[in-house]
Amino acid sequence: xxxxxQILKTEAKILQAxxxxxxxxxxxxxxxxxxxxxxxxxxxSGKTTLLVNTLHQISDAIxxxxxxxxxxxxxxxRRISKTGVPVIQVNTLQSCHLNADQxxxxxxxxxxxxxxxxxxxxxxxxVCPASVDLGENEKIVLLSITEGEDKPEKYPLxxxxxxxxxxxxxxxxxxxxxxxxxCEKSARSVNGNIEIIQTSSFESNGLDKWIQWLKNRIxxx
Amino acid sequence: xxxxxQILKTEAKILQAxxxxxxxxxxxxxxxxxxxxxxxxxxxSGKTTLLVNTLHQISDAIxxxxxxxxxxxxxxxRRISKTGVPVIQVNTLQSCHLNADQxxxxxxxxxxxxxxxxxxxxxxxxVCPASVDLGENEKIVLLSITEGEDKPEKYPLxxxxxxxxxxxxxxxxxxxxxxxxxCEKSARSVNGNIEIIQTSSFESNGLDKWIQWLKNRIxxx
Numbered sequence: 001x002x003x004x005x006q007i008l009k010t011e012a013k014i015l016q017a018x019x020x021x022x023x024x025x026x027x028x029x030x031x032x033x034x035x036x037x038x039x040x041x042x043x044x045s046g047k048t049t050l051l052v053n054t055l056h057q058i059s060d061a062i063x064x065x066x067x068x069x070x071x072x073x074x075x076x077x078r079r080i081s082k083t084g085v086p087v088i089q090v091n092t093l094q095s096c097h098l099n100a101d102q103x104x105x106x107x108x109x110x111x112x113x114x115x116x117x118x119x120x121x122x123x124x125x126x127v128c129p130a131s132v133d134l135g136e137n138e139k140i141v142l143l144s145i146t147e148g149e150d151k152p153e154k155y156p157l158x159x160x161x162x163x164x165x166x167x168x169x170x171x172x173x174x175x176x177x178x179x180x181x182x183c184e185k186s187a188r189s190v191n192g193n194i195e196i197i198q199t200s201s202f203e204s205n206g207l208d209k210w211i212q213w214l215k216n217r218i219x220x221x
Numbered sequence: 222x223x224x225x226x227q228i229l230k231t232e233a234k235i236l237q238a239x240x241x242x243x244x245x246x247x248x249x250x251x252x253x254x255x256x257x258x259x260x261x262x263x264x265x266s267g268k269t270t271l272l273v274n275t276l277h278q279i280s281d282a283i284x285x286x287x288x289x290x291x292x293x294x295x296x297x298x299r300r301i302s303k304t305g306v307p308v309i310q311v312n313t314l315q316s317c318h319l320n321a322d323q324x325x326x327x328x329x330x331x332x333x334x335x336x337x338x339x340x341x342x343x344x345x346x347x348v349c350p351a352s353v354d355l356g357e358n359e360k361i362v363l364l365s366i367t368e369g370e371d372k373p374e375k376y377p378l379x380x381x382x383x384x385x386x387x388x389x390x391x392x393x394x395x396x397x398x399x400x401x402x403x404c405e406k407s408a409r410s411v412n413g414n415i416e417i418i419q420t421s422s423f424e425s426n427g428l429d430k431w432i433q434w435l436k437n438r439i440x441x442x
Contacts (some may be wrong), residue, residue, distance in 0.1 A: 042241075
């Protein structure tokens with residue numbers, strides 16, 4: 001086990017108390033001037049890969065930290081730690097999403113006043129994390145083009161709560177029946193203001209656009 | 222809207238009561254000699270496509286019915302209804318999984334004594350549906366090879382509860398970094414008895430194996 005990775009194993013406290021902890025998280029982030037995004041998607045949509053690629057590009061200029069949520073394993077934290085960015089792995093055990101009290105516990109373990117950008121990678125679940133306030137500045141939803149065009153309408157909350165949708169694995173387009181215009185229409189039908197950015201772990205264009213969007217959001221906070 | 226599709230919109234009753242309804246479902250299925258499987262996976266792993274292909278192959282010989290679970294839309298029920306098999310769409314709204322009381326409501330709408338095989342397609346969510354007893358005979362988990370090898374260890378409950386794992390979208394293997402042996406090892410580390418079947422919507426070999434496995438289970442009940 002890499003010593004730079006901390007692992008927090010905790011059953012989430014009950015949801016009714018979540019808003020209390022989310023407000024505390026918001027307050028701490030505000031005082032330390034740390035911008036916080038919460039990445040939400042199905043398992044395997046490419047959150048960790050996007051995160052690793054993003055950190056490689058920005059962590060020299062922007063002080064980052066990462067909180068990884070998974071029911072079990074520290075696989076993702078191990079991948080993140082190779083970028084040199086501080087990371088805390090939260091194992092949620094039976095819980096299907098991160099809760100704000102877990103984020104608060106993590107904040108107390110991080111040098112928050114030295115961190116400009118905190119990225120939370122939520123548990124792989126397109127449904128439940130969307131309804132849970134972690135005190136973040138914004139939610140970002142990822143949708144892999146292998147998942148089908150109609151997911152925004154079938155599971156609308158993640159797409160209505162998010163300010164941006166990253167459409168991932170665009171490089172697989174030649175091998176799939178996937179209609180990008182139809183998917184974008186589906187997303188915009190539940191959130192007319194959503195920013196849509198196409199990305200691929202094998203092409204840099206989309207990554208550059210995503211990073212620029214993220215930098216603009218940090219600047220505008 | 223196709224008149225053969227029924228849509229049930231309901232907020233799920235509280236989980237504590239679930240076991241009461243699951244027992245009632247089990248009792249009804251037993252009395253009508255109907256075999257029931259509950260398909261669980263992330264959104265977009267290919268449950269509906271597998272189901273359509275399966276129904277085309279077996280519904281002449283085996284009387285089938287389908288219950289479709291999604292938070293919103295009747296897209297999947299529309300696809301199923303084209304096979305001629307009776308289907309009920311349950312829109313779970315805020316709920317992230319089907320509950321047994323919803324299945325019970327559906328059973329009262331179906332000619333159960335004429336149905337040999339009832340297939341439930343749960344809400345697209347690899348996490349939450351795994352912990353909910355619907356009164357089914359068995360759970361089947363689907364994992365698309367686009368989702369990564371380590372998902373069984375990261376989200377173990379679905380894989381420990383299921384009797385079979387269908388590894389879907391095998392045709393995409395040449396375009397991905399995916400190690401099948403590693404994924405099978407991950408699945409077997411959480412469930413030593415799990416049957417693993419590779420499938421693709423573009424190749425018939427895996428589908429035949431899955432259908433034979435399913436027929437054997439129905440016969441052995």
